[in-house]
Amino acid sequence: MRFARRGAAGAEKPVVVVDDTTYDLSPLTADIDGPFLESDFRARVTRAIESGSLPETSPGDERFGAPITRPSAIYCVGMNYAAHAAESGSEPPKNLVMFMKAPNTVVGPNDEVKIPRNSTKTDWEVELAIVIGKRASYLDGPEQSLEHIAGFTIANDLSEREWQIEISGGQWCKGKSGPGFSPLGPWLVTPDEVDASRLRLRSFVNGEPRQDSSTSDLIFDVPYIVWHLSQFLVLEPGDVIMTGTPEGVALSGRFPYLKAGDVVELDIEGLGSQRQVYA
Template identity: 75%
Template sequence: MRFARLGALGEERPVAVEDDTFYDLTPLTDDITGAFLESGGVHRARAAREAGELPVIDGAGRRIGAPIARPSAVYCVGMNYAAHAAESGARPPENLVMFMKAPNTVVGPYDDVAIPSGSEKTDWEVELGIVIGRRASYLGSRDEALEHVAGFVLANDLSERAWQLETSGGQWGKGKSAPGFSPTGPWLVTPDEVDWSDLRLRSFVNGEPRQDSSTADLIFDVPYIVWHLSQHLALEPGDLILTGTPEGVALSGRFPYLRRGDVVELSIDGLGAQRQVMV
């Protein structure tokens, strides 16, 4: 099943999506939140749709917001593709690298993104995102991990590389947390609809190809990431985990950094596509 949120920023309406039809979820919930996911919202939405209890709404011309309301946390995995680690000047990590982004970086997949004032090295990163559906703390094994996953999303982990690496003081957060730096969606797709282990990821800037890889190349895969993070922190329903980006970013030195007017397009098979204009 696919879920989305339609409407102006701060006024999004939760919907279920089948083909090109939008089904209103407000009879079940005010929004797609952690509480909705944890309380069996996916099952209730599916049952209500099959029973014909969800009204059809017209989504034409309406803004598509992030498919989840603001998460309590955005966790990110760094250098999780060997080729990307190499283009960053690093070896593939032996231990999972985690950093965090501010939750208010999460915006819609087609929203304009403002290049931060003073930025010279704003970069794109197409990523598979995991949305947590049940609280996960000290999971016994990676075999339990997918029981705590509500679904998957497409995300752009935008980064200001100078602030991340040159003036960071050793932490990455300053280069990762500018407003709008986590475009997410268009859909939250439940695990039964996608094979997370082999999804094609692509990105383009002004129509020119940049990244083209597969989640099959992840160093640390989805179950391991969820299990591993649960050993160090409590993952809450609605939390977003970004799993890392493949090679082909501006940090490699092969491409220019983003400038005003540039158009960034990203896609992951089964999870939809995004388009952002840099302003």
Template identity: 80%
Template sequence: MRLARRGAPGAEKPVVLEGDQAFDLTPLTTDIDGDFLESGGIERVREALAAGSLPVADIDGTRVGAPVARPSAVYCVGMNYAAHAAESGSAPPENLVLFMKAPNTVVGPFDDVQIPRSSSKTDWEVELAIVIGKRASYLDSREQSIDHIAGFTIANDLSERTWQLETSGGQWGKGKSAPGFSPLGPELVTPDEVDVSDLRLRSFVNGEPRQDSRTSDLIFDVPYIVWHLSQHLTLEPGDVIMTGTPEGVALSGRFPYLKAGDVVELDIEGLGSQKQVFA
């Protein structure tokens, strides 16, 4: 299934998309959030669709919100593609690199993004994102991970590189948590709809290609990421995990950083696309 949230910021309504139709989920839930996911919401939607009990929703012209309401945490895996580690001046990590972004950075996939005041190195990063559906703590094996995943979506892990690397004090959070720095969506795609082990992911700036890779090149794959993080922290329903970005960002020195008026487009096979105008 493909779940989405449509409407103005703060007033999004949950829907499920089936072919070219959308169905209203408000008879089942007020939102797509951790409570909905933890309480078996996806299965209730599946049953309601099969029964034909959901009303049709008119979503034409409505804003596309992030497909999950504000998560309790946004976890990010750093340098998870070997070529990106190399362009960043680092060797591929032997251990999973973890950092966090502020949850209030999450915005819709087509929302305009403001370049932060005094920023000169705002950068793009296309990433596969995991949405947790069931609390995960001390999982016994990688094979258990899939039972704790609600679905997948696209993330743009925007970064201000000066703040991240030069004035960071050793932590990346300052360079990752500016307003609007986590465009998410357009849809939450359940695991039965897509095999995320080998998907093409790409980014473009002003129509010019930047990143072009496959999730099969991840150093730490999706099952390992969820299992590994569960050994160090408790993943809550609705939490988002960004799994890392491939080579082709401005940090490489091959491309200019973003400026006002630039348009960034991202797509991941099977998950849709994003587009942001930078102001």
């Protein structure tokens, strides 16, 4: 199943795509949020389609919002690809690096993003994002993680590198929480539709290739990430985990940072694509 939220910002309507048919989810839920995701949502949707209670719909060119409402938390894994750690001037981490982003940074996958005032080092990062579907706390092992995952989506973990590194005070969050710094979507794709362990992910700036890698190169894989985080914090339904970005960002020194007028495109195999114009 593929879930999305379509419509103007603040007025998105939930839809689901099953076997190339799009259904309006409004009779089942007002939105794609934590309570919906923890309610055995896939079985509920299947029953509703079989009973004929979900009308078919054709959103056409209607805007994609983020595929979930504002999460209670956005957790991020840093330097989770060895080559990206190297281009950042760091050794691959021996322990999982975690930081957080403000939930109000979430925007739609194709929304315009404004470069923050006084920013000179705004950077892109294509990432596989996990969306939690079931409360996770002190899981016994990584083998339990999948049952707590609602699905996967694309994230652009935008970063202001001067604020993140040079004037951070030791924490990364200052450079990670600018307005619009977490484009998500277009789709929330359930785990049965993709193999999250081997997805190709790419980014382009003004049509020129930047990142091209695979989630098979993650240092800490998806099951480990969910299990590990559950040992330190409670993952709630609807929470987002960004799993890290591969090499090929402006921080490497090989490419210029973003400026007004630039176009960033991201895609992950099986999850769709994003396109943002920067202002």
